[in-house]
Amino acid sequence: MVQDTAKTATLSKTGQGSTKQDILRHILKQGEATAQELADVLEISPQATRRHLKELGTDGLVYHEAVQNGMGRPQYVYYLTQQGRDQLPHDYGEFAVSFLHTLAETAGEEQVQAVLEKQWQRKADDYRQRIGEGTLQERVEKLAELRQAEGYMAEYSPLEGSTPQFLLFENNCAIASVAESYPSVCGHELEMFAAILPDCKVERTHWLYQGEHRCGYLIQLIENE
Structure with a gap:
């Protein structure tokens, strides 16, 4: 519990954390998102977006699934875990x-x-x-x-x-x-x-x-x- 609280504080107090919060909010609103969609919406590079998504995945806040579109490489679609939802405003009820x-x-x-x-x-x-x-x-x-x-x-x-x-x-x-x-x-x-x-x-x-x-x-x- 203490570790989770510290993680939330870190996310909210740093610029990097703010970007991660924006990523979580966007996925929450849309239900799912690709790295390119997030990069376009947040106006950051796809490389930075993927780095944030990798860290969020390591923290257990997002997960991804591979979706095959056509003959090209599969595209990763990202979703929130319940822990990811808990990072966003709620009532602690x-x-x-x-x-x-x-x-x-x-x-x-x-x-x-x-x-x-x-x-x-x-x-x-x-x-x-x-x-x-x-x-x-x-x-x-x-x-x-x-x-x-x-x-x-x-x-x-x-x-x-x-x-x-x-x-x-x-x-x-x-x-x-x-x-x-x-x-x-x-x-x-x-x-x-x-x-x-x-x-x-x-x-x-x-x-x-x-x-x-x-x-x-x-x-x-x-x-x-």
Whole structure:
């Protein structure tokens, strides 16, 4: 545990570590990446990129698979390990999980679910006040900013169509430890977004805990008939 903490500190305090963090973030957002893609995005040489990837692999933060394209040499595609994900923002929620386990043992699972639901209702009220009123794009943009500040690596993009609609992506789960033990919090998150944007239809499009590399939501304005 001490070694892992020291490694994180080293990565964040040096310029080299910053580049490695950028590599981890990009792979997290895209799900996978080649060395050339990373070099292009980060604007560093392919040689430097491969050196960083080799060191990250040695540290157990990334792994690669060979993909054959055509008749040429196979191309290496890089992915994050769970340890690599742990290098990026998350909640260190061991205490929260322990507390919920204790609550389940003393008061029962129903009480745990009631507490989780109440928590997301309070969160929705706070978000609504901070987001305020405005166009759907203004509100989605503010929501993405709030989630980004909480470690979700959130981003959004507009979709074409006659009705205003947006995709909201969360490339990191800031409550991963809680969601792993109590996956119902993911359902509460969907309910929370719907409560924050009551004039919208909110649907889940991607789910980290169904094997995808991020969570995603389709937010569509409900037009009055």
